[in-house]
Amino acid sequence: MDEISAFFHTQYILTGVAGAFLHALHDRKLDPREVARYIAAGAVLSNFVGPLALVLATTVLRLDSIPEGAGNVVGFVLGYVVFRLCRFLDRYLDKELKPLEGPEHE
Secondary structure: OHHHHOOOOHHHHHHHHHHHHHHHHHOOOOOHHHHHHHHHHHHHHHHHHHHHHHHHHHHHOOOOOOOOOHHHHHHHHHHHHHHHHHHHHHHHHHHHHOOOOOOOOO
């Protein structure tokens, strides 16, 4: 059970949800179901990418230590950015994958 709970970081989940919720307040034309999906995506993205971003920051930038609140900032930013990321991927994949409709049979 401890192995499964090691994958859930409540700090990143809460800050990701807060970032996604704040961005949902700025965008007034969203459907409530769409807001719920983006909040869930913000929680998932910040949970799995947040710790990875901090590890990469320490190894790539060769930092000795990370400030105490850096995890909160990373989770919040990832939750806030998930709207733009999902919309970008939707437009990009829609444009790139439409011509690939499959083989034609005679």
